[in-house]
Amino acid sequence: MAAAAGTPARASFGLKQAQAKSETVDKVCQIVRKQLALPDDASVTGESKFANLGADSLDTVEIVMGLEEEFGISVEEESAQTITTVQEAADMIEKLIEKN
Numbered sequence: 001m002a003a004a005a006g007t008p009a010r011a012s013f014g015l016k017q018a019q020a021k022s023e024t025v026d027k028v029c030q031i032v033r034k035q036l037a038l039p040d041d042a043s044v045t046g047e048s049k050f051a052n053l054g055a056d057s058l059d060t061v062e063i064v065m066g067l068e069e070e071f072g073i074s075v076e077e078e079s080a081q082t083i084t085t086v087q088e089a090a091d092m093i094e095k096l097i098e099k100n
Contacts, residue, residue, distance in 0.1 A: 025090045032086060050084060060083070075096070
């Protein structure tokens with residue numbers, strides 16, 4: 001029973017973290033695949049780290065530029081430098097969209 005009681009608490013905690021919608025994560029995955037010239041069947045998920053996908057700092061800048069264009073947002077350079085995963089990028093995008 002303790003595990004069942006802990007599950008809803010975790011779920012509501014997760015909601016407070018405001019994770020990006022799956023559609024946003026999927027779109028970021030597509031952009032990352034395109035920018036890094038990865039095959040369509042390459043495994044890119046929310047947990048994927050850009051560095052593990054073969055991205056260097058220039059690739060990361062190009063990914064951020066692709067995200068800006070796709071979502072109509074502007075990413076501060078400081079924020080862009082802190083993004084290391086697809087999920088972080090998707091979360092940042094949704095926060096920026098909410099502000100506008």
